[in-house]
Amino acid sequence: MERASLAGMPQELFDDVCSHLSQHTLTKLARASKTINRKVQNPLYYHCVVRDFRRLALFVRTMSDAAQCDRRGDVFSKNLYDLRLILDPSVEEGNRATAVVLGRMISSVARYCPKIRTHLVLKNATCNSQPISSFSIETFPRVISLILHTSEGVRASGSQRQRTQAVVYNSRVARMGHHRDGSNTSCRPRAEFWTGIFNGTSFPHLEEVEIIHERSGFFYSDVVIEAGELKGLQNIRRLAVKWAPELNSSVLTSALRCAPNLTHLELKFISGLEYSDLTKLIQFALPNLKNFTLWVWPDHDSARKHREDLRYVDPLQPSNPAGKPVHLCPLFRDFGKNTPHFDIFLPFVCRELFLTVAERIKIADADISFTVGTRDGGKSPVDKLDAAAIAAVVKEHRKLVEQARFQAAVKENMAAARKEGKDKLVTLAEYDVNQTNLKRERTIKSEKWKRTVRCGKRLCRSYESWEEMGVLAGLEEKNTTWVLGHERLDTAAVFTGGSPFPTGEKSYDQQFPMQNDSDCAARITALRVGGRDHGIDFNEHAH
Incomplete structure (x- = not known):
């Protein structure tokens, strides 16, 4: 009778055992023997986290070295299903943090693993710098979710890069902080920012987008976006935006018309959204959503003005959704009956909800x-x-x-x-x-x-x-x-x-x-599988 061993364990049981081990432990286990090294490849590479451009280059080299051809001539590599790229362009040196380099490396991985699901997280990126500024001219296949933690970057008044301090806030801090004048910042509503993400060719498989911007100024300029420039929105299921000055009423109106499959919408402290435009948003989008979040700046000028006008309206008379003053509470009552989840933070609410x-x-x-x-x-x-x-x-x-x-x-x-x-x-x-x-x-x-x-x-x-x-x-x-x-x-x-x-x-x-x-920690944690980090240090990983 053969002695029981880890190497002789059936692959299904071996994979179950490995699911309880950290990625660092699996990396060490792969060095035990050739037999165990072959068996550990599936759980080792099934979910991976890469945290900088240098390690991403090592990861692509690993996938290339392990590439094989099947009987049909198709190239395949590791059994990789879930890849999370958590990159910080601000700490990279040289030309690594460009859309060209990033797009080529992601395309290489997708070529070896055609069924991979990639989650791209860019921390401390700037809206008008690489790689975000060149999204529109590159292709990032198999990127399922995109998280951008952005800041103002270069000011229009000078060429020196200046970043705002990270903001730790709750509603009290948000109420005390006033809008900054946005006249000297490069972050403003513009079609190029959104078409680079949602043109349908740069991110052809994109389903979720989250944009977290450091606090900035506000603009009410109209932005014209043609319907054909937002083809990528047809596949978007979740869109979350916080603070971003690139978003205003005209941009949001154009986007919602092109997003028939959107079920999850989060809008937090978007200064460019007028209170009167929120009535159209609620009536148009709320009945079709499963999850809706709307946080409005407590000192929003438009909200205060409409509340003052509400004093002259008889509370026993029906409100006019298209008229003035704007009153959001009855709109949430009428159009949110079939919305399973909504989270609203408004300067003013009342019993008409x-x-x-x-x-x-x-x-x-x-x-x-x-x-x-x-x-x-x-x-x-x-x-x-x-x-x-x-x-x-x-x-x-x-x-x-x-x-x-x-x-x-x-x-x-x-x-x-x-x-x-x-x-x-x-x-x-x-x-x-x-x-x-x-x-x-x-x-x-x-x-x-x-x-x-x-x-x-x-x-x-x-x-x-x-x-x-x-x-x-x-x-x-x-x-x-x-x-x-x-x-x-x-x-x-x-x-x-x-x-x-x-x-x-x-x-x-x-x-x-x-x-x-100040970071994407909560969202990155949500991307983890089984509650543990599957990051691989490719300095110590054996091919």
């Missing part, structure tokens, strides 16, 4: 006072909110609305059956409608629908109560989680639809801890 016009009228007719808060929406020392009465009125009204909706759905179901030449009993039509409702309820529970709402300053109308927001969140659809936070009141709570009581109450900073915007 939950209540329709009819529900607000019912509360007013019941003689229930809702203007019982302070100017910021806190608890008034004199008046108290009648939460039980508000909940009873809203529940009763929604029950009647649901009954009317149910009857209309039954009639529509029976009418559809008659068009097909079938006769359907009322009970069967009611069963179909009930099943549709149950399916939605199960979907909400399985997908864990979550809505995060943060208020940066105060409520849309003075003297409304933030406490009422929590009451109304508990009346939303069953199993939907609502996370509410008010920065100035330093309060946050988590509510589950169908439950009148919060599941957790914390301070604002505890619920929304400070985040570091």
Whole structure:
């Protein structure tokens, strides 16, 4: 009987054992023997991380040395599936950090591994320098996701490179920091920046893009981009942009028209987006998204102006989505019903995020006072909110609305059956409608629908109560989680639809801890497989 050994272990079991080892350990294991070296190649190269241009050159050389030809004459190399390139052009010397060199090395790897999925991360890159400035003239095949951590780079007023300091922020710091004048920076809305990424030829397999820009100025200039210049957006599923001055309303409008498969959109502190343009964005994009994030600068001039104009609008009158003043809360209520996840951080929010016009009228007719808060929406020392009465009125009204909706759905179901030449009993039509409702309820529970709402300053109308927001969140659809936070009141709570009581109450900073915007650490960690780093040091790796 042969003695059991690691070398004699079946490949499937060997791969399972190797999945629990670090990449450094696998590299050492590959030196044990020729047999183990052959067996360890699959787990060793299946997921790789390369952290600079020098190691990328060594990696390409390794792939070239191991290249073989199959019976059909096709060239193949290591069984590489997932490659993550985390590169910092600012520390490279010579001509390595250029789009030409980077494109050729990525093309070489893709030629040897045609099914590879490459994730490209560029840290501390500048928008108007290599390699970003030459994306449009090169090809980067099999790059699935692109993460750009960019800065202003060269100022227009001089040739000396100047980088801004990394910003550690939360909403408090963001509120205190004012926009810088962008007249002397090279970062501004321009078509070349976006067409270089989304022209469809430079990154033909791109699915996810994340751009994190250091804080900069803001511009409202119109940018004209032809539809044919953004062909690459057809495959984009996720787009996340933070701070980038290259993005404004005209750029975003052109982009969304070319992105039919976009399901995940994040816009954080984009100064070039006017508050009035956000209404078009919400109505056009929100119903088609599965995940939407919108963080608006707390001191946004446009937001403050529209809130001041809102004082002269009767709260019991329906708002006009296309009119003025702009009011985003009812738009999120109407167009975000089927969006599983959204995270909004707005200077001003209010009860109209939950209540329709009819529900607000019912509360007013019941003689229930809702203007019982302070100017910021806190608890008034004199008046108290009648939460039980508000909940009873809203529940009763929604029950009647649901009954009317149910009857209309039954009639529509029976009418559809008659068009097909079938006769359907009322009970069967009611069963179909009930099943549709149950399916939605199960979907909400399985997908864990979550809505995060943060208020940066105060409520849309003075003297409304933030406490009422929590009451109304508990009346939303069953199993939907609502996370509410008010920065100035330093309060946050988590509510589950169908439950009148919060599941957790914390301070604002505890619920929304400070985040570091100086690197891509969180996103890079998300790209790791199995929670461990698979980086290879090609100085010590044996071919």
